Amino acid sequence: MTVPLRTRFAPSPTGSLHVGGVRTALYCRLVARQTGGRFLLRIEDTDRARSTEEAASGIVADLRWLGLTWDEGPDAPSACGPFFQSQRLERYDEVLRSLLASGHAYEAWEDAAELAAMRQAAEAAGDALRYRRRQVSAAQVEAWKAEGRRPVVRLAAPNKDVTHDDVILGPVTVEAAQLDDFVLRKADGFPTYHFAVVVDDHDMGIDLVLRGQEHLMNTHKHLQIYEALGWTPPRAGHLPLIFNPTGTKMSKRDKARVAREAVRAKAAASSHGKDLAWLAELTGLPVAELAAFMAKTNDGVATATLIAQRLNVALPLIEVADFRMQGFLPEAIVNMMALLGFGTEDGREVLSQEELAEVFDLRRVNLTAARFDETKARWMNGQWMVRLSPDALAKHFEAWCALTDSPFARWTADRRTRLLENYKARASTFAELAVAARAYLVAPDSWDEAALRKHLGIEGRQALSAVRAALGDLEDDAPATVSATVAAVAERLGLGLGKVAQPLRVAFMGVPVSPPIEETYALLGREEALSRIDRLLAHLG
Ligand code: GLU
Numbered sequence: 001m002t003v004p005l006r007t008r009f010a011p012s013p014t015g016s017l018h019v020g021g022v023r024t025a026l027y028c029r030l031v032a033r034q035t036g037g038r039f040l041l042r043i044e045d046t047d048r049a050r051s052t053e054e055a056a057s058g059i060v061a062d063l064r065w066l067g068l069t070w071d072e073g074p075d076a077p078s079a080c081g082p083f084f085q086s087q088r089l090e091r092y093d094e095v096l097r098s099l100l101a102s103g104h105a106y107e108a109w110e111d112a113a114e115l116a117a118m119r120q121a122a123e124a125a126g127d128a129l130r131y132r133r134r135q136v137s138a139a140q141v142e143a144w145k146a147e148g149r150r151p152v153v154r155l156a157a158p159n160k161d162v163t164h165d166d167v168i169l170g171p172v173t174v175e176a177a178q179l180d181d182f183v184l185r186k187a188d189g190f191p192t193y194h195f196a197v198v199v200d201d202h203d204m205g206i207d208l209v210l211r212g213q214e215h216l217m218n219t220h221k222h223l224q225i226y227e228a229l230g231w232t233p234p235r236a237g238h239l240p241l242i243f244n245p246t247g248t249k250m251s252k253r254d255k256a257r258v259a260r261e262a263v264r265a266k267a268a269a270s271s272h273g274k275d276l277a278w279l280a281e282l283t284g285l286p287v288a289e290l291a292a293f294m295a296k297t298n299d300g301v302a303t304a305t306l307i308a309q310r311l312n313v314a315l316p317l318i319e320v321a322d323f324r325m326q327g328f329l330p331e332a333i334v335n336m337m338a339l340l341g342f343g344t345e346d347g348r349e350v351l352s353q354e355e356l357a358e359v360f361d362l363r364r365v366n367l368t369a370a371r372f373d374e375t376k377a378r379w380m381n382g383q384w385m386v387r388l389s390p391d392a393l394a395k396h397f398e399a400w401c402a403l404t405d406s407p408f409a410r411w412t413a414d415r416r417t418r419l420l421e422n423y424k425a426r427a428s429t430f431a432e433l434a435v436a437a438r439a440y441l442v443a444p445d446s447w448d449e450a451a452l453r454k455h456l457g458i459e460g461r462q463a464l465s466a467v468r469a470a471l472g473d474l475e476d477d478a479p480a481t482v483s484a485t486v487a488a489v490a491e492r493l494g495l496g497l498g499k500v501a502q503p504l505r506v507a508f509m510g511v512p513v514s515p516p517i518e519e520t521y522a523l524l525g526r527e528e529a530l531s532r533i534d535r536l537l538a539h540l541g
Contacts, residue, residue, distance in 0.1 A: 004037035005207040009063075009070070010197065013056035014042045015252065016138040017063070017320045019372070020212060020242050023337040025068045026353075027239065028210050032071070032361045039202055040196070043084045043195070046190045056084070067353060072204075080204040085196050090193040095229065096153055096184060097200050104228035106133060107151035109144045111177055118275075130180035132159075142294035153185040155225060161218040167208070168365050170319030174220040182221055194218060198225040201234055209236040237362060240341050241369045242315065249535045250280050250372050252301055255315045259304035260294060260321045276479040284312045317374060327400050327430025328377070329393075332384040336377050340370040350383045382428035393420055400430045407441050408434065419523060422515040443532055444510025447539070451512045455502040461540055463493060464503040477517035477526050488516055507536040 007028035011021055019171050025041075032039035041063065045051035062072055082088060099105035108131075115129075122129040133156060144151075157180065163173040184195040191199070216238045226233040238490075243248040245298070263279060272278050276290045283290070293307075308315045319324050323333050325367040330527060335351055343366075344351070344359050351359070385393065394417045401409035401416070408416055418436055425466040427433035458466065467489045474481060490500040505514045508529060514520040521529045 002035045003207075004030055005035045006038050006040065006205050007032045007202070007208050007210065008040035008042055008204065009068075010042045010044050010200075010211075011054060011059050011256075012047060012193070013048075013059055014047065014050040015055055018250075018252065018318060019320060019323070019333070019337055020250065021059075021068060022068070022320060022333060023340055024211055024239060025063060025066075025238045025401070026334055026338055026472070027342075027360070027362070027365070028208075029070075030353075030357050031208060031210070031362065033104055033357050036359065037207070040080075040206070041076075041083060042072035042200060043074065044193060044206070045084055045086045045198050046193065046336050048188065048190060051086075058321070062324075064333055065324070066320065068270070074181045086202065086246070087189075088196070088200065089190070091203065092185070096191070096195070098109055099155070099228060100153065102228075105153050105158050106156055106181075106184075107141075108133075108142060108154045108181075109136065109149055109151045111149060130177070132181055135154060139431040150187040150189075152183045154181040154183055155221075157224050157227060158227070162223050164219050166216075166219075167235050168363060169213075169238055169367060172216065172220075174217065179220065179224070184225070194221050195225065198222050198229075198231075202229075202231050204245055209234050211236075213238040213241050237365070240366050242340055242378050243371045245371065245373065247371075248297045249316060249468075251317055253299045254318060255301055255304040255308075256293065256296075256299040256345065258313065258315055259307040259311075260296075262311045263294065263307060266311055279307070283307055313532055315321050317377070323377075324400075325404060325431075327404075327433070328381050329388065329396055331382045331388065332377075332381040334364060335384065336380045340372060341366050343398075350387065365412075378428040382425075385424040385428065385433075390417060390421060393424065397430055400537070406434055408437070415523065416527075418519065422519050425492075437523075439509045443528070445537065447506055447511065447536060448511045449485070451502075451506045455499075455506055455512055456536075457539060459495070459499065460503040461537070463489070463495060463500045464507060464533060466493060466535070467500050467504060468530065468537065471521075471526075471533075472530060474526075477521070479522050482518040482521050483516070504533070507533045 009021070009025040009028050011017065029039045031037070043058070043059070045056060063069070071077055072080065073083045084291070096105065100107075118131075119129040131154065159176050159179075161173055161175050162179065163171055165171050182194060183192050185191050198204075219236050219238070223233055242250045244254055248254075267273065267278075269429065270278075276287050276294070278477050279285075279290050280287045285303065289298070289303065293300060293303050304315060315322070317326065320333065331352060334353060335349075335356075338351065338356050338360070339349060342360065342364055345364075348355075348359075360461060388396070394413065397420055398409075398413065400406070408419065410421070419440070420433075423433050423437055427436050467486060469479070470485050470489050471482065474485060486500055486504070487497060490497045493500070501517050502512045503519070504517055505512045507515055508520050508524060515523075525534065
């Protein structure tokens with residue numbers, strides 16, 4: 001019998017949702033669904049300097065857009081809420097008081113400078129700082145208090161090895177010498193991630209924690225807190241890291257790296273040397289900020305994005321927002337992330353969440369890093385462009401047009417649906433589709449020379465004039481009427497259909513390639529279609 005499992009996704013709102021988080025949220029949701037359990041969303045906003053409400057609402061919106069909805073969490077209240085850690089501070093204090101009372105935690109008074117000195121000393125001796133309780137006199141504590149110092153609270157960690165039996169990786173042991181008395185509550189009164197995560201996972205009845213492998217060593221710390229509290233820990237599983245194509249961990253920093261490379265390439269090509277005045281002028285950013293960015297003291301995504309725009313280079317796709325702006329479909333993003341770390345037994349690759357729920361198996365999650373491949377991602381999206389129902393696709397396209405302020409936003413819904421039906425198999429994303437369909441927005445400013453020679457000799461011109469007249473006379477220009485009219489003109493002139501259709505295509509698009517004539521005509525609209533024919537006829541004289 002399957003035991004219903006409660007799982008959770010617990011993002012820190014310090015930036016926008018990384019695609020790696022999509023995979024974590026998805027796997028958690030799949031497991032809950034497969035076992036008849038519940039999937040929770042919890043916002044871990046205890047890092048006051050780095051968390052923002054804007055990031056939190058962005059993450060919530062991205063998850064909803066992806067269809068990774070939760071059973072309990074923001075806007076889905078339950079008895080174990082609230083689901084923002086910043087609203088749970090009293091509970092952390094209560095648990096902390098019990099740890100202090102039982103002697104499993106203690107106050108420590110070192111300030112940043114003292115800790116830095118301790119760290120340096122440890123490093124000089126060839127080790128990282130492993131903080132252990134130090135004896136301080138009551139008088140000293142009084143003096144620090146008088147100075148206005150505020151203590152942190154640390155766990156009195158038992159000095160012993162900790163073994164964690166990972167559901168994906170198997171048993172992992174960390175030796176006592178690698179552990180220390182880490183901080184549970186910071187001097188600002190806020191709990192650390194380690195402490196809050198334990199209290200919440202316990203209070204929310206979480207049975208299984210899935211998260212990225214970068215958290216593996218944290219799990220051992222958490223186990224020490226569970227032990228101190230006498231609580232049963234949830235099982236935990238750590239998902240393989242996701243690498244970018246260059247073999248390093250896929251991170252928001254990749255954007256800064258690519259932007260820096262572009263700046264260097266531009267500087268080298270135009271003998272700017274190290275002077276950044278040109279870049280300041282181009283971006284409107286202060287030279288000092290740019291210098292910090294180039295010196296890697298600042299990896300600002302906003303700076304990288306602005307530089308990339310001005311230098312016209314594409315930044316890597318890292319955050320869900322990047323994929324969204326490029327016109328990826330949520331179904332495709334979820335699908336591609338599912339396969340970064342897991343493969344189906346029968347090799348099937350294009351799977352909806354429902355289908356994934358049938359085949360997903362935690363025991364088959366890979367142990368080693370996965371590599372994100374943008375070409376594959378685009379292929380996957382192309383598959384979803386044709387797999388989705390026309391209605392569903394049209395809804396996504398409408399939203400994308402609004403998001404990117406695309407001129408297609410001003411088209412009618414019917415016309416957009418027609419565009420999709422004609423172009424969805426020719427483009428792998430909405431951004432590509434919009435480029436392919438630009439000719440409907442802007443008339444060609446010239447016509448392909450070879451096409452003019454081939455299709456618009458004497459016979460072609462005659463055909464174009466004849467079809468112009470016939471189309472101009474139409475009162476009803478439904479696609480069926482338009483195609484019958486073109487066919488009738490061809491027949492009347494004793495020409496094959498292509499001899500009439502190709503000159504029309506050149507007139508419409510500037511090149512002899514387009515969807516079927518009646519579709520192209522409908523997409524342009526009568527007025528624009530006829531005017532394009534007139535322009536070409538005038539050009540041919
Ligand atoms: N807030 C942590 C993060 O975003 C969550 C880690 C966990 O799942 O415990 O990395």
